[in-house]
Amino acid sequence: MSGRNGTGNTPMFEIDNLHAEIDGKEILKGVDLTVNQGEIHALMGPNGSGKSTLAYVIAGDPRYEVTEGSIRFKGEDILEWPPDERARKGLFLAFQYPTVIPGVSMANFLRMAVTNVRNARAEAAAAEGGSAQSITPREFRRLMREKMALLKMDDSFATRYLNEGFSGGEKKRAEILQMALLEPTMAVLDETDSGLDIDALKVVSEGVNNLSGPEVGMLLITHYQRLLNFIKPDFVHIMTEGRVVESGGPELAHELEAKGYEGLRASLAETSAS
Amino acid sequence: MVAAPQVDIGEYKYGFRDEEDYVFKSGRGLTRGTVEEISAMKDEPDWMRDFRLKALDHFEKRPMPNWGADLSGIDFDEIFYYIRPAEKQGKTWDEVPEYIKNTFEKLGIPEAERKFLAGVGAQYESEVIYHSLREDLEKLGVIFLDMDSGVREHPELVKKYFGTIIPYNDNKFAALNSAVWSGGSFIYVPPGVKIDVPLQAYFRINAENMGQFERTLIIVDKDAYVHYVEGCTAPTYTTNSLHSAVVEIVVLEGGRCRYTTIQNWSKNVYNLVTKRAAAYKNATMEWVDGNLGSKVTMKYPAVWLMEEGARGEILSVAFASDGQHQDAGGKVVHVAPRTSSQIISKSISKGTGRSSYRGLVKVYKGAEEVRSNVVCDALLLDETSKTDTYPYIEVEEERASIGHEATVSKVAEEQIFYLMSRGLSQDEAMSMIVNGFIEPIAKELPLEYAVELNRLIQLEMEGSVG
Structure with a gap:
């Protein structure tokens, strides 16, 4: 079960029976999940259930091997696409643990990323007879400053090296800044709330809420219900042992909060036994 | 494993020659x-x-x-x-x-x-x-x-x-x-x-x-x-x-x-x-x-610090691509007291390339209160490339503060993946990581030369992965 918009169109983002392994160990054991345009989904589950693996596989991390199943984005199978192509087509992953790239300033990195993604979008639009703009360096600087202000990031951030010496909260903000600039149509946020104090959580959530809209699908991966006080999901899924075992509305997150994963598992077992 | 051509004309933009018409x-x-x-x-x-x-x-x-x-x-x-x-x-x-x-x-x-x-x-x-x-x-x-x-x-x-x-x-x-x-x-x-x-x-x-x-x-x-x-x-x-x-x-x-x-x-x-x-x-x-x-x-550019208060600094970047051996570094010789020096070396090796850091810090007897610091970092772009270091330190004076650190690192797969997940191609990701690695030295160059250095490295990086 997953989100339904009541339309007969192809879902925007559809994971079907996905199996994936790392170093010969199977982590994902048949994940099914569908996200339609405009929907916010939350994926919850205990440590080791495979949530982060799912995020990496969606982004195309070469460490993981997909052994079965498919991921379709706007009707196209993306599993053969390298990570950069996925990004250019509008997918985005906010990393739980962003990597440090010494010596590369945020501004230089972001300019290249935004330019590449914008150019790809412009080409795609042109191919379909429409038009979309690429970006000039001047526009880029203006846009970057604007988004940084929204996320309450100091101007000096632009000249700092990518994730180097960033605090936990700064790293998360930097991820949301990247998302805001790349304007994906499908965003996966992996534990973006972890390690944030309440003020940072508010700012980050605001950033996410700014992006969300009728065009965009979102998958929020989180361990705790806390984030969902700030970002209202349309659907909640529970993942355990490499599968989505339960899906429902926002109330599922509250039930989980009350009972814990063990409790929820027990009540699920009861339901299926009866 | 892979036979490396001795020269790769495709990568080098200045390989043209003139007809000889000499005096x-x-x-x-x-x-x-x-x-x-x-x-x-x-x-x-x-x-x-x-x-x-x-x-x-x-x-x-x-x-x-x-x-x-x-x-x-x-x-x-x-x-x-x-x-x-x-x-x-x-x-x-x-x-x-x-x-x-x-x-x-x-x-x-x-x-x-x-x-x-x-x-x-x-x-x-x-x-x-x-x-x-x-x-x-x-x-x-x-x-x-x-x-x-x-x-x-x-x-x-x-x-x-x-x-x-x-x-x-x-x-x-x-x-x-x-x-x-x-x-x-x-x-x-x-x-x-x-x-x-x-x-x-x-x-x-x-x-x-x-x-x-x-x-x-x-x-x-x-x-x-x-x-x-x-x-x-x-x-x-x-x-x-x-x-x-x-x-x-x-x-x-x-x-x-x-x-x-x-x-x-x-x-x-x-x-x-x-x-x-x-x-x-x-x-x-x-x-x-x-x-x-x-x-x-x-x-190995050298500085002899002859009198009090003299300072020497050596910033070295080497890029060893297929068939190249860059044996580079620096030497500082502290002859006088209260002199200071710094050597920063950054090397990158690719394919069959080999880069060596070779350096000397020497402090003569009587050169008191000398300060010297050496940092050498090597970056390997693949499994075949090589790097080695030969740091020589000869200190005859007890009251000297000498620092030395050396690192060897490989470009991490997760760095490449992270950058690619933002829409950079594999080559672009690799170039960006390498340019970041040499940034501490590139930023010391006048802008025109920093741009030239980045461009030359970009050229060397083309087709380096995949």
């Missing part, structure tokens, strides 16, 4: 006759001819150095030791033979001169064929000439310092240079004169089996400042060429000299260079040394 070209090989011929053609004073001949003797006696890179591909009998491409030196580019001028146009020298340089010397084969210096600097007493003109026009100054920082018997290749030197720069900056924009020299080899042996002497007088930049390229041949320069620098009390090199020889050039500076009271010497080209480079 004089010596025969192959080196004899006493060759040296006497060079000296006679230059109409030199006796002391210089004697210096050359003593050096030749020493060169012949001295064995090939076997402690560093493999030099077995050098055949001294195959080399042309002296080529004079034109009758006279141009003061304007229009006075330079058309085809040579075109070559320097392609290398962007006249354009750079117009935009941001205070003076330019352009050497083609053995001679400096063009020279200029901003008029206001000339009026202030700044001297910027080719070395041959320096010997003729400023004999006292040259005789006082020439061969004193690097004696002719310093090493086999310094001896070779001392015997057959031609061209290079002679610079004198008078007391208190601070030259706001760089002086640049550019060295171009054109002929096959050429040996280029320029000789540079820079004297920075009290409280003066100069930034000297050199660049170099050569055509790509299947046979070897030799470049063996000697650079001597004297920085007097309170003066400062920065010497920047962007070495981009084609991959058939043996680049064996001796560079050394002496810094006196409160003087500062900075070497910024970028080695991207050549087949083999052995170069």
